[in-house]
Amino acid sequence: MSNFGIGILVTLFVVAVIIISIYNQLVTLANRYKNAFAQIEVQLKRRHDLIPNLVETAKGYLNHERETLEAVIEARNEASSILQSLGGGNIDNASIGKLAGAETALTGALGKLNVVMEAYPDLKASANMQQLSEEITTTENRVSFARQGFNDAVMAYNTYRQSFPPVLFAGFFGHRTDAELLEFEDSAAIQAAPTVSFS
Numbered sequence: 001m002s003n004f005g006i007g008i009l010v011t012l013f014v015v016a017v018i019i020i021s022i023y024n025q026l027v028t029l030a031n032r033y034k035n036a037f038a039q040i041e042v043q044l045k046r047r048h049d050l051i052p053n054l055v056e057t058a059k060g061y062l063n064h065e066r067e068t069l070e071a072v073i074e075a076r077n078e079a080s081s082i083l084q085s086l087g088g089g090n091i092d093n094a095s096i097g098k099l100a101g102a103e104t105a106l107t108g109a110l111g112k113l114n115v116v117m118e119a120y121p122d123l124k125a126s127a128n129m130q131q132l133s134e135e136i137t138t139t140e141n142r143v144s145f146a147r148q149g150f151n152d153a154v155m156a157y158n159t160y161r162q163s164f165p166p167v168l169f170a171g172f173f174g175h176r177t178d179a180e181l182l183e184f185e186d187s188a189a190i191q192a193a194p195t196v197s198f199s
Contacts, residue, residue, distance in 0.1 A: 022166045026175050029160055033153035033179055034089045039146040040182065041083060044103070047139045048080040051110075054132045058113065061123035065116050068109075075109040078102045093180035104184045147182050154179040 055069050062069060079102035086095050117123050124130075158178040161170045170176070 018165070019169060022169050023173050025160060026157075026166065026170060026173055029153070029157040030175065030179075033150060033157050034091060036146070036150035036153040037086070037091055037182075038089075040143065040150050041087065043139055043142040043146050044079070044083050047136070047143060048076055048083070050132060050136055050139060051076045051106075054113075054129075054136065057126065057128045057132060058117060058123060061120045061126075062116060068113055068116050072106075072109045072113050075102070075106040079106045091179075093177065096180040096182055100182055100184055107184070151181045151183075154181050 051072060055072055058065075059069060079099070082095065082099045082102050086099060117129075160166055161175055161178065
C-alpha cells in the first residue's frame with residue numbers, strides 16, 4: 001500500500017475517533033443535565049408533599065381564608081402534574097418552561113398564604129406550623145441548590161453542543177436543540193419563598 005493510501009486511512013481513522021468522541025461527549029453531557037434534573041425532581045416532590053400538610057394545619061385557623069388555601073392546593077396540583085410528566089428523563093424544553101411557570105405560580109400562592117397567616121398569631125405559634133415552616137425552608141434551599149446544579153449542567157451541554165466541531169455533528173446525533181434552563185420568572189420571589197417563618 002502506498003504512502004498516500006496509508007495517509008488516507010490514518011486521516012479517516014482520526015476523523016472517526018473525533019466523531020466518536022463528539023458523540024460520546026454529547027451523550028455524557030446530556031445525561032449529566034438529566035441526572036441534575038432528577039435531583040430537582042426529588043426536592044420538588046418533597047415540596048409538593050409538604051404543602052397539603054401546611055394547608056391542613058392552617059385550615060383550622062384560617063376559616064375565612066378558604067380561597068387562599070384552595071389557590072395553594074390548585075397551584076401545587078398543577079406543578080405536581082407537570083413534574084410527573086417530566087419523570088423518567090422525559091425532559092423537553094416546552095415542559096421545562098411549563099414547570100418553571102407552575103413553580104412560580106405555586107411560590108406566589110404560598111407567599112399569599114404566608115401574608116394571610118401573619119394575621120393569625122395562634123397559627124404562627126403552632127408547633128406543627130413551626131416544624132412545617134422549617135421543613136419547607138430547608139426544601140426550598142435544596143430546590144435552589146439543585147436548580148443551580150441543573151442549570152450549570154445545561155449550560156455545559158449547550159456550550160459544547162454549540163462549539164466547533166460538535167455543532168457540525170450534534171443534529172445528526174439527535175442533539176438538535178439547546179436544553180432549556182430552569183428559570184423562574186421572578187427569582188426574587190423564589191428567593192423570598194424560604195422565609196415562610198411563623199415565629
